Structure formats: C-alpha cells, structure tokens
Amino acid sequence: MADPLTETIVSEARANTPAALRAVYESLAPSVLGYLKSKGCEDPEALTQDVFLAVFSRISTVSGGPEGLRTFVFSVAHARMVDDYRRRERQPATAPYDPQLDQRTTESAEDAVVHSPLAAAELLDGLSEPQREVLLLRVVADLSLEETAATMGKTVNSVKQLQRRALLALKERMAGKEAADKHEQHVQQPQ
Incomplete structure (x- = not known):
C-alpha cells in the first residue's frame, strides 16, 4: 500500500493548506491514537488532539519530508504520553465510592x-x-x-x-x- 503522505502533501501542509493538513491528520492520527492507547494513557483521544494541535502550530518548521513529519508527530506524541504519566503520578489515585464497603457509621x-x-x-x-x-x-x-x-x-x-x-x-x-x-x-x- 502506498504511503498517503507524499512530499507534495507535506509541503502543502507546511504552507498550512487545509486539505493537506486534513490529509496529514487522517494519515497519522490512527497510528498516534493506537500508540497512546497501547501506552495506557488515560484519555488517548484527547491526547491525540493535543498532539495534532501542537504539530500543526509548528508544522512550518518541520523538515525531512514525510519521514521527518512522522518523526516529529511521534516525538510530540511521546512527550504527551510522558506528560500524562507524570500528571497521574502527581494526582492521588481515585476510587469510586461504594456505600456497601463504607464501614463508617454515626448513630442517630x-x-x-x-x-x-x-x-x-x-x-x-x-x-x-x-x-x-x-x-x-x-x-x-x-x-x-x-x-x-x-x-x-x-x-x-x-x-x-x-x-x-x-x-x-x-x-x-x-x-x-x-x-x-x-x-x-x-x-x-x-x-
């Protein structure tokens, strides 16, 4: 199967052409989402959106054609995954409240x-x-x-x-x- 990302699409995406940006997203978003899901991220869909917001804001600086763009996208995805892990480590683990397990009582x-x-x-x-x-x-x-x-x-x-x-x-x-x-x-x- 031919790679949907071509030099032309990457060049047009660097120029912020909407159709090219959509093609980049449609080509790479499923892989980014799969990567973030496989890493156990808490909300991989939201992180995928964050990745592409960051990528599209800096896409004009990307060099190296389709491979360079792929590398950049997954570098940002990896950074978002690490940020997600760190954020969860700083927050205490939450457990759902189950009244059947709560042994605390106060008499009337x-x-x-x-x-x-x-x-x-x-x-x-x-x-x-x-x-x-x-x-x-x-x-x-x-x-x-x-x-x-x-x-x-x-x-x-x-x-x-x-x-x-x-x-x-x-x-x-x-x-x-x-x-x-x-x-x-x-x-x-x-x-």
Whole structure:
C-alpha cells in the first residue's frame, strides 16, 4: 500500500493548506491514537488532539519530508504520553465510592440518647419542659408528630423544632460527658 503522505502533501501542509493538513491528520492520527492507547494513557483521544494541535502550530518548521513529519508527530506524541504519566503520578489515585464497603457509621441522636449509660431522667434534666415533654411523648409513648402536637396543643412544626433542639442538646451533653470520661480515664492511667 502506498504511503498517503507524499512530499507534495507535506509541503502543502507546511504552507498550512487545509486539505493537506486534513490529509496529514487522517494519515497519522490512527497510528498516534493506537500508540497512546497501547501506552495506557488515560484519555488517548484527547491526547491525540493535543498532539495534532501542537504539530500543526509548528508544522512550518518541520523538515525531512514525510519521514521527518512522522518523526516529529511521534516525538510530540511521546512527550504527551510522558506528560500524562507524570500528571497521574502527581494526582492521588481515585476510587469510586461504594456505600456497601463504607464501614463508617454515626448513630442517630435518638439512638445515642436511648443507648446512653446515663439514666433517662438525668439526660432530660437539662432540657426545657416543652423539650422534655416532646421527647417523652415521641420516644417513650411512641406518638406520631401529629398526635404529639394535638396532645401538647402545638403545631406539628413547633413539635418538630422542639424535638430537633432537644435531641441536639442531648447529643451535645453526651459528647461532653464522653470527652470528660475519656479525659478522666487518661488522667487515671499510670504513666
């Protein structure tokens, strides 16, 4: 098969003739793409485009006819491949997030309160009377928001706010207690 790149096409490409530039691209792009794919480049199609942008911006300086042009094109392709490797080495490897493999958990405020080593009465002491009432009706009596609101003579939204604030206050108290316990254990350990 005859080489589609001829001295004439290379000369016309050096003069930036669109048809000749297209012929150069169509002749060499598949080989450049194959080279970049075989080297394991992350996005070989984009790198191929980068190669030809660089080649076409400097094609007027190319000498040596079709062989010189081929050498120049693959020199640029090789440089882009090396740049791709270096860029990937500088960036940390990314892994897709899989929720099935993620073992981190945080218990809900409700669970933290229910499973606390502190007595329920002690936990509720620091809350306002409406906050205590909401938690007792919602958690202990297992009433719905609507039932709690009707029992207390409040709106559902005000019950939600009272519950949210109460649970946040309890969670903060428990976190403070746990931190104090850890500090106490650390102080009591012999050095």
